[in-house]
Amino acid sequence: xxxxxxxxxxxxxxxLGQTREVLAAEAVIAVxxxxxxxxxxxxxxxxxxxxxxxxxxxxxxxxAFSFEGSLVEALFNRVTADIEVPPGEEDxxxxxxxxxxxxxxxxxxxxxxxxxxxxxxxxxxxxxxxARCIHRPKNAVFANMRIRTERGIVSVSFxxxxxxxxxxxxxxx
Amino acid sequence: xxxxxxxxxxxxxxxxxxxxxxxxxxxxxVATASTGREAIEAYRRHRPDLxxxxxxxxxxxxxxxxxxxxxxxxEARIMMVTSHGQERMVIDSLDAGAKGYVLxxxxxxxxxxxIAKVMERST
Numbered sequence: 001x002x003x004x005x006x007x008x009x010x011x012x013x014x015x016l017g018q019t020r021e022v023l024a025a026e027a028v029i030a031v032x033x034x035x036x037x038x039x040x041x042x043x044x045x046x047x048x049x050x051x052x053x054x055x056x057x058x059x060x061x062x063x064a065f066s067f068e069g070s071l072v073e074a075l076f077n078r079v080t081a082d083i084e085v086p087p088g089e090e091d092x093x094x095x096x097x098x099x100x101x102x103x104x105x106x107x108x109x110x111x112x113x114x115x116x117x118x119x120x121x122x123x124x125x126x127x128x129x130x131a132r133c134i135h136r137p138k139n140a141v142f143a144n145m146r147i148r149t150e151r152g153i154v155s156v157s158f159x160x161x162x163x164x165x166x167x168x169x170x171x172x173x
Numbered sequence: 174x175x176x177x178x179x180x181x182x183x184x185x186x187x188x189x190x191x192x193x194x195x196x197x198x199x200x201x202x203v204a205t206a207s208t209g210r211e212a213i214e215a216y217r218r219h220r221p222d223l224x225x226x227x228x229x230x231x232x233x234x235x236x237x238x239x240x241x242x243x244x245x246x247x248e249a250r251i252m253m254v255t256s257h258g259q260e261r262m263v264i265d266s267l268d269a270g271a272k273g274y275v276l277x278x279x280x281x282x283x284x285x286x287x288i289a290k291v292m293e294r295s296t
Contacts, residue, residue, distance in 0.1 A: 107258060
């Protein structure tokens with residue numbers, strides 16, 4: 001399927017809506033607002049913890065959710081409130097919390113694309129913890145959305161076509 | 174009646190949350206699996222009354238694992254527990270042999286209702 005960048009604004013709107021729903025339902029965290037930076041973004045800045053997953057089929061995008069530490073901590077405390085976290089495994093559960101929140105948001109986003117006949121595959125989330133900057137190659141499209149919540153910021157980056165990058169956002173020439 | 178349950182999901186958080194919910198409903202979780210291949214092996218070993226299955230998992234996805242299990246055990250009761258809400262995905266899961274579909278985030282009432290439907294459908 002050919003990548004079509006005109007789908008990005010629709011995916012952004014869907015992600016913003018589902019992020020609002022999932023953060024409220026899973027962690028009682030309100031989204032205060034969002035700023036979008038459409039397809040003229042030339043580099044992406046990843047924060048301390050970033051969860052990357054791919055939406056396949058006609059969407060063909062890698063989507064990276066980069067969380068501020070304060071938001072990860074708030075999510076971790078809420079999401080793990082009713083389960084046992086073994087001592088010493090808090091960091092693992094922080095990463096798992098972020099991965100599961102992103103997986104839920106992206107999965108629910110597919111409900112906003114019911115008119116697409118083809119199945120939209122969702123790859124298992126990959127978590128990276130090194131802050132870095134990724135420059136846009138000429139043949140790629142980057143877009144970004146900054147979602148502000150009452151507990152911190154999550155920056156959502158859109159990278160396409162998906163097959164130009166591996167699951168860790170390394171460029172595959 | 175308490176059911177013997179296997180939970181297949183690659184998220185530790187989801188596995189633990191489902192375990193708490195299943196035990197809260199009086200069921201017994203006999204095994205967990207984090208990949209499609211592990212799910213098939215766990216099913217063969219434990220022959221549960223019910224299996225919950227995620228769709229996106231490493232090595233083999235939940236849809237393929239469901240098709241394998243149902244081909245080998247046609248009476249298998251498999252319920253997808255996933256965040257994939259696309260109608261096409263629901264249809265594909267039912268075609269693969271799943272008997273029910275629960276969307277995350279999972280709440281105890283939603284889970285209990287779907288378990289009752291899955292059990293009813295297979296009697």
